[in-house]
Every structure is written in structure tokens, then in C-alpha cells.
Amino acid sequence: MTHAATRSRRDVLHRIALAGLLGAALMPGPVAAQIPNVRRRATDAATRAAGVDTQPKSQCRAGQAPVFDSIMVELNPARLERVMKALRARRDVLNGRHGAPSWNAMVTRRDAAANAAADLVTRKGQEMDAWREHQGRIAQCRDEAFNEKRQANRQASMQRVMNDPDFMRQTAELTQRVMEAQQKGDTAEMMRLNQQAAALIEGPTRADTLAVDGHCGRLPAIPASVVQLDSLRALEDTLNAQMQRRTQEADTAGVGASGMTSRQLAMAQERAEMFLAAQAAETAVCGYTDAELAALKAEQAELDELL
Numbered sequence: 001m002t003h004a005a006t007r008s009r010r011d012v013l014h015r016i017a018l019a020g021l022l023g024a025a026l027m028p029g030p031v032a033a034q035i036p037n038v039r040r041r042a043t044d045a046a047t048r049a050a051g052v053d054t055q056p057k058s059q060c061r062a063g064q065a066p067v068f069d070s071i072m073v074e075l076n077p078a079r080l081e082r083v084m085k086a087l088r089a090r091r092d093v094l095n096g097r098h099g100a101p102s103w104n105a106m107v108t109r110r111d112a113a114a115n116a117a118a119d120l121v122t123r124k125g126q127e128m129d130a131w132r133e134h135q136g137r138i139a140q141c142r143d144e145a146f147n148e149k150r151q152a153n154r155q156a157s158m159q160r161v162m163n164d165p166d167f168m169r170q171t172a173e174l175t176q177r178v179m180e181a182q183q184k185g186d187t188a189e190m191m192r193l194n195q196q197a198a199a200l201i202e203g204p205t206r207a208d209t210l211a212v213d214g215h216c217g218r219l220p221a222i223p224a225s226v227v228q229l230d231s232l233r234a235l236e237d238t239l240n241a242q243m244q245r246r247t248q249e250a251d252t253a254g255v256g257a258s259g260m261t262s263r264q265l266a267m268a269q270e271r272a273e274m275f276l277a278a279q280a281a282e283t284a285v286c287g288y289t290d291a292e293l294a295a296l297k298a299e300q301a302e303l304d305e306l307l
Contacts, residue, residue, distance in 0.1 A: 072267050080299060106243050110235075113233075117229055133195055145211075146204055153208075228297065262303055273307050
């Protein structure tokens with residue numbers, strides 16, 4: 001094999017190695033999980049009453065007797081006590097244990113943060129909008145300029161690997177280390193090496209940064225109003241997440257205390273709420289057995305407190 005042929009094969013191999021490094025370095029990173037918001041939990045007697053028959057008390061229609069199954073079970077005294085035990089357990093969790101803030105305290109803090117954020121937007125909205133517009137223009141210019149620099153640096157690296165033995169050695173060694181980390185499944189090491197490869201192959205260099213600064217300008221300082229707004233909204237999101245976890249813990253505690261399934265308990269609670277709504281509205285209480293009505297009326301005072 002001639003010297004020229006050997007050099008040609010070596011050049012091809014190094015081009016392949018560099019291409020592999022480029023592929024690894026430019027892989028997109030993981031997307032951050034979003035944190036979901038929580039609806040405000042509220043129960044309104046008027047809303048519950050919308051599902052209650054509003055016939056006069058003496059006019060419950062025929063055929064309105066309840067039909068029980070595996071989900072809707074009769075609220076006899078023993079079973080109603082289990083429902084109330086669940087509601088007490090749920091209330092205890094929502095009220096906070098071991099020094100934890102109560103649900104109502106978290107709602108108060110969350111609403112205060114939301115109101116403060118709204119007030120800040122009212123007072124400083126124009127200032128924040130002007131900063132965002134200015135920052136957006138400069139950021140777009142810088143992104144485009146840096147992309148051009150990186151593309152030019154990648155092209156230069158493809159040529160440099162053919163003529164610079166030291167650069168050729170660096171790319172070959174880095175390629176080997178990336179392959180070894182991949183075989184070991186070492187994600188952290190792969191991410192570190194990918195960043196190192198990107199810096200080696202495409203930069204940007206300090207000269208690139210200075211050139212972009214001169215062309216686009218530097219990003220403007222973040223005004224205090226934006227920092228404060230971000231802090232308030234982060235607090236609101238944090239409290240919403242805490243409230244969501246507290247609700248889940250309370251629901252789990254309630255189901256555990258009841259000895260019922262979650263669907264049975266939810267149906268039983270809904271029927272108790274509808275009974276209370278009908279009583280408050282002084283409308284007909286239909287769809288209950290006599291035993292259920294007697295049990296619900298006997299526990300009406302505590303049910304009013306728990307629901």
C-alpha cells in the first residue's frame with residue numbers, strides 16, 4: 001500500500017471521527033419537566049344544589065328511589081360513620097401535621113403572591129415590557145451571530161483535522177472517550193465529553209464573543225421589577241405544587257380511614273353534599289332511603305363542618 005493511500009485512509013477515518021464528535025456534541029439535551037398548576041379547591045353549596053331535585057318537599061317523583069351498586073352504597077348509620085371518619089382524616093391532613101402549614105395558610109400565601117404579582121405588573125408593566133423587547137432583539141441578534149460563528153468554526157475544524165496533527169490527536173482521543181462512556185452507560189460523563197467536544201470543534205472562542213458583543217451589544221441587565229415578578233410567580237408555583245401534594249395525601253388518608261374504595265367514598269361524599277345543599281335550599285330531598293335520611297339528619301351538624 002502506498003504512503004498516499006495510507007494517508008487518504010487516515011484522513012477519512014479522522015473525518016469520520018470528527019463527524020461523530022459533532023453528532024455527539026450537538027445532540028439536544030433533556031427537556032426540563034414542567035411543573036403542573038393546581039386548580040383552586042372550592043366547594044359551593046349553590047353549585048352542589050344545581051344537581052338536586054328542586055321539587056317542593058312533598059313532590060318527590062315516583063321512581064326516584066336510589067339504586068345501589070358496587071359504587072353507590074347505602075349511607076346507613078354505620079357506613080355514614082365511615083364516611084365521616086374519612087372526612088375527619090382528610091381534614092387533619094389538610095390542617096397540617098408536625099408543624100406543617102395548613103391548607104388555608106398555603107392558600108393565603110399563594111393568593112398573596114398572585115395579588116402582589118398582579119399589582120407589580122400594573123405598576124411596572126411598561127418597564128418590564130420595554131426590557132423584554134430590548135432584551136429579545138439583542139438575544140436574537142446574538143443567537144444568529146453565534147450560530148454563524150459556530151458554523152464557520154465547524155467548517156474550519158473539518159479542514160484543520162487534515163493538517164494539524166495535534167488537533168487530529170485531540171479529536172481521536174475525545175472520540176474514543178465518548179465511545180467508552182457510551183458503552184458504560186455513563187450519562188454524566190457523556191454529557192461532560194459532549195460539552196468538551198463542542199468547545200473544541202465549534203467554540204465559540206473569546207474572539208468570537210468579543211466580535212458578537214461589538215456587533216449586537218451585550219444583554220441588558222435584568223430590572224428589579226422582573227426579578228421580583230419571577231420570584232413571586234415561582235413562589236406561587238411552589239405553593240400550588242405543595243397544595244397538590246397535600247390534597248393527594250389528604251385523599252389517600254381519607255380512603256384509608258374509610259375502608260371504602262376511592263370511587264365509593266367520592267360518591268358517598270357527593271350524595272352527602274347534595275343532601276346538605278337541598279336542606280339549605282329547603283327543597284325536596286329525593287333519591288335517598290328513609291334510613292339514609294335519618295342517618296344524614298342525625299349527623300347534619302358535623303357534616304356541615306366537614307364538607
